[in-house]
Amino acid sequence: MTDPVADLAGAEDKSLLIVDDDKAFQQRLARAMEKRGFATDTADGVREAVAKASANPPAYAIVDMRLEDGNGLDVIEAIRQKREDCRAIILTGYGNIATAVTAVKLGAIDYLAKPADPDDILAALERKPEDKAVPPENPMSADRVRWEHIQRVYELCDRNVSETARRLNMHRRTLQRILAKRAPR
Structure with a gap:
């Protein structure tokens, strides 16, 4: 093999x-x-x-x-x-x-x-599976961590904007604006 x-x-x-x-x-x-x-x-x-x-x-x-x-x-x-x-x-x-x-x-x-x-x-x-990726030089910013959390909830809600906004206690239009933007650094 x-x-x-x-x-x-x-x-x-x-x-x-x-x-x-x-x-x-x-x-x-x-x-x-x-x-x-x-x-x-x-x-x-x-x-x-x-x-x-x-x-x-x-x-x-x-x-x-x-x-x-x-x-x-x-x-x-x-x-x-x-x-x-x-x-x-x-x-x-x-x-x-x-x-x-x-x-x-x-x-x-x-x-x-x-x-x-x-x-x-x-x-x-x-890269072989046993090799580890090199850790990032710059860790995520607080804005990036927030964005990651929103994206995670959005994926868990099967990309349903209304349900995601409800779970995050956020206005739907605000969430739509966040989702339309690129990830912060």
């Missing part, structure tokens, strides 16, 4: 699916990963990514969380159903703890905030 966490230098299958609806970012990342030895394929949304993963399941995947036609977690789940040893990571500009936990439960090996450097992405793809 082969080790699914084989060293990239010795791995034969270096197929990589990049799923992101930001076309410019997607193409820059594809070129950067090709320079690092990957055979890249790209998709702009959930439907296209699921179709490509079904036809030819990749060994590696980089998937944006929020896509125009759905959620990147659906792509992770579809890839893992076709190829359990796929090393997939989630990239997002809207990171929160609840979705990170869900991503890992669905089979993602890491969860990175955008903008992510290609070297950071490569490090995440090659």
Whole structure:
């Protein structure tokens, strides 16, 4: 039985699916990963990514969380159903703890905030399960902790804004404004 966490230098299958609806970012990342030895394929949304993963399941995947036609977690789940040893990571500009936990439960090996450097992405793809990620240089601010809590409750309420606002004892419109913004640093 082969080790699914084989060293990239010795791995034969270096197929990589990049799923992101930001076309410019997607193409820059594809070129950067090709320079690092990957055979890249790209998709702009959930439907296209699921179709490509079904036809030819990749060994590696980089998937944006929020896509125009759905959620990147659906792509992770579809890839893992076709190829359990796929090393997939989630990239997002809207990171929160609840979705990170869900991503890992669905089979993602890491969860990175955008903008992510290609070297950071490569490090995440090659990291072995027993290796620990390096702790962050700057811990979360109080605003970020508050935002994370709101996101967690929102996910637990199945993304129902009214129910989340009720549980947080917050006006619905205030919650909608918070959810529409990017995460604070």
